[in-house]
Amino acid sequence: MSGLLIGEVVRSAAEAAPRRTALVHGARALTFAELDAAWDRAGRLLAARRVRRGDRVACPARSLAAALPVYIGAARAGAVFVPLERATAPARPPGAVAPCLVLTEAELAEVCPAPALAPASAAALTPALAHAPAPASAEPRAAAPPEPVLAEPAPEQGTPAEPAPAEGDPHLLLFTGPGRARGVVVSQRAAVLRAHCGARPEPPGVLVCGLPAGHWGAWTAVLRQWQARGTVVLPQEPGPAAVCAAVREHRAARLLGTPRVWEGVLDTAPHHLAALRCADVETAEPGAAPPRLLEAIRTATPGARVRAVFATPETGDLTAWEPADVRARAGTCGTPVPGVRVRLARGELWVRGPLLFDGYFRDKRATDAALRDGWYRTGRAARRDEDGYLYLTGRRRAERERGAAPSP
Incomplete structure (x- = not known):
């Protein structure tokens, strides 16, 4: 590995042991090579939706196996992964997340490496989430790694986002509880x-x-x-x-x-x-x-x-x-x-x-x-x-x- 990046951890495993079983879910067992290909598909899907470094990508977390390709794909794009839970959504206002993209369960099925990993339901989350305005509250403290600000135009479909992800980039946005839940920001390095x-x-x-x-x-x-x-x-x-x-x-x-x-x-x-x-x-x-x-x-x-x-x-x-x-x-x-x-x-x-x-x-x-x-x-x-x-x-x-x- 050349850096503390989630995408490199996974790619290194795929290069070192491509045929080794990495994930078992139900009746389907997948190798590191197969998962690496699924993560590349997730990256291409995000690029096609014009996701850029520092953008927030939200998706259902009811099926961990189905969301994993997006978790890694977002890391490779330098995007922030936001797992959503239906049960807690009412306590977490959509505007507080302000994602640039909310993947539906049907879209998750497109990048899953096998039907066995796809959620049973293809019901979409609320599309309005993708257009929710950012809140007016202050940004995180200056001493913390800032959210990347990109001046470059969005990349063409199928090309990697520029600049490349960095260790200090935020990667996960996790909410910690009901009621006044706070969003915990975790960098790639810390993850x-x-x-x-x-x-x-x-x-x-x-x-x-x-x-x-x-x-x-x-x-x-x-x-x-x-x-x-x-x-x-x-x-x-x-x-x-x-x-x-x-x-x-x-x-x-x-x-x-x-x-x-x-x-x-x-x-x-x-x-x-x-x-x-x-x-x-x-x-x-x-x-x-x-x-x-x-x-x-x-x-x-x-x-x-x-x-x-x-x-x-x-x-x-x-x-x-x-x-x-x-x-x-x-x-x-x-x-x-x-x-x-x-x-x-x-x-x-x-x-x-x-x-x-x-x-x-x-x-x-x-x-x-x-x-x-x-x-x-x-x-x-x-x-x-x-x-x-x-x-x-x-x-x-x-x-x-x-x-x-x-x-x-």
Whole structure:
């Protein structure tokens, strides 16, 4: 790779292992070469729709497999990918996103590498989204990588956008919760580093991603597996039964899910998990992964490393802990993951490192309140013991006053 660009991560995998299975969804297994061709088709579709570097491209996220080609195609064009969820759309005004293009599910089917990856429905999202005016609120802080401003005319159909994407370009626009949801802007560089294999060491083998399609961590999980040139299995149907079936059918080595997913899986078919070598629980609220859940996972996966990871859209992975940690230190959310620095300032948890987001979309006030001097002020009250283990003790008043909503 010549840079920390999402498109290069994927292209490198396709060049190194073109025939290796990269993605399994339902009955269809696709190689890295086939996916690379699909991503090129997505890039051509975006070019035909006159998408340029820095433009925002929105599309449904109900099917992660169907949206993946656009995720990579937008990265290669230097565009900002905005996954949309129907269930949360009313709480997220279209004008706040102001995309230059909203892909319908029918258009997603055009770039999908196989019918099996296309959504069942071809119903379009609201076309008016594409023409929504930009809000009058301030842009993100000057210290953050600015949104690219292009003076060049739009490229001809089928030609690459100019100038080429850069590591600091914004790539993902993720909304973090209901109500006053804020748009978290993540650069290409941060997205690649969050998905680096060393950030969350895992054994080789097939990964079943049990995160819901709209979960922001699903994009990182898939990209992390592809950086290691491994296979990702996405259950074709939602629900614990489909997750258990995918683990059994593909002899998965790893399963990643939220606490709710894990509870459903354990209630459905825990005997299908015995061969796992890594069981990860991803949560934005450490209290949602109680010791009893980790112990239940450990019992069902005797040969696996059981691990809970505290992660947010703003920080990526922040801390990690295992069942033995909570047995010895009740209430801990573990220790910082590699590459992350933490500080306690007047009892508030501050975070610093290369995984941080760039700012809140078109919300300078919230960005300036949260990011100062390279430190992200989480708004969470915390303490740390003598061995470096962190304990979250609540939310500070300053964070409540900012109106930040908890992440899903």
